[in-house]
Amino acid sequence: MTTFEVIILGSMAALPFNGKITSAQIVRYDNIFILVDCGEGTQMNLQKYRIPQNKISCICISHLHGDHIFGLPGLLSSFQHSQRKDALYIFGPAGIKSYVEMIIQLTQQYISFEIIIKEIDLSGKILIHSFPFFNMYSFPLDHRIETSGFLFVENLITTNIIKEVLHKYDLTIEQIKLLKAGKDVFLEDGTTLKNALITKQHTSTRSYAYCSDTVYNEKTITYIDSVFCLYHEATYLHHLLDKAIERKHSTAQQAAETAKKANVKKLIIGHFSSRYYDFNVLLEEARAVFPETYLALEGHTFSV
């Protein structure tokens, strides 16, 4: 099965702490590497976890708070030093274009590769980029400033031959290849074996949603309904609900409630407040509501 995974590079809220950096993760589908958010130190953790940085073709920025963007200038500089040639897409809310342009201008950085910056329409769920068999969508979150969630959906249609039907015919390897490629086959008796008769198509739609930063909001659930894997911020424990609402963040319990209501299979929680030295308190709170919850720990890889 095609590789579809999430590699956590950082998941601290607001500030790096105790050697751990703020939000950044890689969404990998086959040979497509997408960086989601880019906190300070992202380029260091790309090195540390041996992610081939020049394979990153897209950067998705959720919002323009420092803990999600302060690693971007250094990473662009790093791309340039490694003589990157491939174009780079950057998706983010309004303002991302002037942020990137200002950094390049100010540091008089010569950029020899193309940077295509697309500011996101936050009016609803929007297809922002398509790869073969893999689509990226944005959708609005509810935070103090304009913030986007991201949805990554596999759209792979595979053709499988129905074995129970196959044995009725004496087919050559070439003929089986044709059927797998969706073609009809002409048989020796002059008849045609219709592809639809002997094959069935399987649509694989593994999906991953990224929700950080956001206050608990039922509307979010409509965008992430039934995704396989959900990353959701869980900045605080639920006894700090007032603080979460005031700062427009979520508690671990709310992240789990969102996962449950959205009917997802797996929940990864992150964006941890530095008040929690041991994040397991957040994990326990979330698991009480949604058992299939995991911590977004640096360097961990999750299969989608």
Next chain:
Amino acid sequence: MTTFEVIILGSMAALPFNGKITSAQIVRYDNIFILVDCGEGTQMNLQKYRIPQNKISCICISHLHGDHIFGLPGLLSSFQHSQRKDALYIFGPAGIKSYVEMIIQLTQQYISFEIIIKEIDLSGKILIHSFPFFNMYSFPLDHRIETSGFLFVENLITTNIIKEVLHKYDLTIEQIKLLKAGKDVFLEDGTTLKNALITKQHTSTRSYAYCSDTVYNEKTITYIDSVFCLYHEATYLHHLLDKAIERKHSTAQQAAETAKKANVKKLIIGHFSSRYYDFNVLLEEARAVFPETYLALEGHTFSV
């Protein structure tokens, strides 16, 4: 003796590498903490080496290349999160003001402490800030963009009583205290013991100069003549002199020649190209010219 030391936070050139960050160091004089340059990850290394970040009263930025400034946005954000109250001075070349202002504006970061940004006049050696017994100067370096060196000079005058003269008088403890404070003393016989007769003043002028980034230039030597300790960039080995000249950097040999000609006591070399996995090759080259050379390794403290 008053603490006067340099604590290295980072010294990679251009890019972080192998877990090590780009330029940043603390110049500490007594309880005054000055941050010189602020590469990406500076706030992480302040935590790592347990530097009390809110004691930093001044930040000196040599120039606006990313490897010297990309940690500044995160550090300012960190100051705010730790509820800093004290004013912060930032010194840097033209453009530093708009860089800081843009970051604050873009990330909608509320800053509750005063930031005083002073753009440096690069026409010569300029006194940029005075503390009690400690002065900070800037001076021009020769790099691809406007770049400033910094000079930190202790100016401590201590009054010592001349023991050989003291024994001629029968003085009370109070009278000795008056003399140490620079006062004259009235003796029992009605005469006045002039302070100048029994004390001598000692002027302590320990000094530290920071030169990064710069091509070798004899004019620099006039600004750093006879400093006690010199930090000088040594990006390349001397066989890459052409590259050093083209990129307006120095070789380890040139750093050592500068130290020798400036008649300094101690040289710290840094700003290492990531092509050198083991920086000892740079150290060896420099020591062949100037034996009192040391490597600017992260976490190392040098006494001035």
